[in-house]
Amino acid sequence: MANAVVRGLLAVAGLVWALGAQQAAAGENFVTPGSKAAGLKNCVEDTNFMVRNHMELIKHQRHTVVHQGIRDSKHTLAGCIDCHVSRGADQKPISVYSEGQFCQRCHAFTAVDVNCFGCHATVPTTASGPARLSGEFGPDVAQTPAHGAAAQGNTP
Amino acid sequence: MNPQHHNNGHDNKAEAPVDGGRRTFLGLAAGLTAATVAPGVILHTVSAAPRSEAVTDAVRWGMLIDTAKCADGCTECVKACDHENGLDLQVKPEGASEDLWDRQRAVWIRKVQVQDNLTGHVVNLPMMCQHCEHPPCVDVCPTGASFKRADGIVMVDRHTCIGCRYCMMACPYKARSFIHQVVAEKLTLAPRGKGCVESCNLCVHRLDNGGTSTACADACAASGHQAIVFGDLRDPQSPVSKALQAKASRQIREDLNLNTGVRYTNI
Numbered sequence: 048m049a050n051a052v053v054r055g056l057l058a059v060a061g062l063v064w065a066l067g068a069q070q071a072a073a074g075e076n077f078v079t080p081g082s083k084a085a086g087l088k089n090c091v092e093d094t095n096f097m098v099r100n101h102m103e104l105i106k107h108q109r110h111t112v113v114h115q116g117i118r119d120s121k122h123t124l125a126g127c128i129d130c131h132v133s134r135g136a137d138q139k140p141i142s143v144y145s146e147g148q149f150c151q152r153c154h155a156f157t158a159v160d161v162n163c164f165g166c167h168a169t170v171p172t173t174a175s176g177p178a179r180l181s182g183e184f185g186p187d188v189a190q191t192p193a194h195g196a197a198a199q200g201n202t203p
Numbered sequence: 204m205n206p207q208h209h210n211n212g213h214d215n216k217a218e219a220p221v222d223g224g225r226r227t228f229l230g231l232a233a234g235l236t237a238a239t240v241a242p243g244v245i246l247h248t249v250s251a252a253p254r255s256e257a258v259t260d261a262v263r264w265g266m267l268i269d270t271a272k273c274a275d276g277c278t279e280c281v282k283a284c285d286h287e288n289g290l291d292l293q294v295k296p297e298g299a300s301e302d303l304w305d306r307q308r309a310v311w312i313r314k315v316q317v318q319d320n321l322t323g324h325v326v327n328l329p330m331m332c333q334h335c336e337h338p339p340c341v342d343v344c345p346t347g348a349s350f351k352r353a354d355g356i357v358m359v360d361r362h363t364c365i366g367c368r369y370c371m372m373a374c375p376y377k378a379r380s381f382i383h384q385v386v387a388e389k390l391t392l393a394p395r396g397k398g399c400v401e402s403c404n405l406c407v408h409r410l411d412n413g414g415t416s417t418a419c420a421d422a423c424a425a426s427g428h429q430a431i432v433f434g435d436l437r438d439p440q441s442p443v444s445k446a447l448q449a450k451a452s453r454q455i456r457e458d459l460n461l462n463t464g465v466r467y468t469n470i
Contacts, residue, residue, distance in 0.1 A: 166396030
């Protein structure tokens with residue numbers, strides 16, 4: 048009888064630990080609070096797959112998009128930004144590549160500087176939409192000196 | 204009188220809530236069928252969804268510009284292009300003179316005035332990338348960044364552009380711009396950045412997402428001038444093909460045999 052109670056308690060303790068570990072893992076997923084992505088279970092693919100392969104998905108696809116005009120993929124940089132961008136107190140979108148934001152959370156740690164945002168918008172923007180950058184968050188690219196240096200290398 | 208009540212009168216005869224929906228659907232279906240049956244249209248089905256298959260040379264995008272309708276002083280097409288592609292977000296770099304900025308700011312479409320010095324006859328026309336069949340910019344590009352898409356659009360792949368500006372020198376139309384400064388603000392649909400060359404891409408983001416017109420053509424029509432007709436040059440029934448058939452048109456610098464996709468009338 049006593050054994051059964053102990054076993055039961057151990058099982059419960061195990062379950063609680065497993066649940067706690069899961070929550071801890073979820074807390075480390077670097078998704079910016081307040082972004083659309085924060086409310087979703089996982090990304091367009093499994094989260095671990097995305098962490099490892101997001102660059103491949105976009106890199107190989109850019110040729111088919113630019114040269115062949117195929118734009119119906121669910122893997123798009125615009126989609127990443129739309130979902131992962133967070134908004135400031137004034138509801139203005141904050142650049143995904145600025146400090147503490149989604150891209151930088153890992154890229155700063157791993158010291159991998161990307162040049163996607165030399166050309167691509169870091170917040171969802173449309174020609175007529177209200178999502179145009181505010182002055183406050185505007186010169187986001189200019190604020191990353193590493194990028195500026197890289198781009199300068201391109202200039203003959 | 205209450206329109207609701209009026210409707211109810213009909214409903215009594217034909218059990219309407221369901222019937223109304225079905226009627227709308229049938230009407231829509233009939234319309235779609237008619238559109239499909241119309242000659243030419245069947246080959247170029249227009250859907251609002253993003254493109255899922257590679258572009259082919261079954262289509263060649265192009266435009267006809269009637270310079271007689273292009274008004275002196277009107278810059279609606281330029282403004283529309285700037286707005287569509289985020290060029291109006293450009294800011295003059297600190298310390299740059301107005302003169303320098305005038306020469307260096309990115310311009311995809313511009314108004315040009317040509318005068319015949321013998322007669323004094325003045326013609327207004329918008330000038331942009333002419334989307335040549337044999338584009339000199341593509342010939343000279345050392346990296347393959349300047350390319351012609353299967354559907355005739357000449358554009359720059361910024362992923363491979365190294366900013367050498369050889370294409371700018373090769374282009375007889377001065378259609379391309381180089382981005383000298385970091386671009387702080389750009390649109391999601393029109394990525395643009397420092398160190399790359401860029402030019403008109405016939406609003407490729409619109410065409411790939413099911414659109415059939417460009418910002419400049421729309422703006423010209425909205426301003427009442429109707430000087431720009433955009434469409435598929437390969438489709439004999441398209442408005443642009445019909446207009447080309449009906450009127451004498453010219454290519455600018457036709458001596459270069461580039462077979463431009465942008466043609467002009469009344470020059």
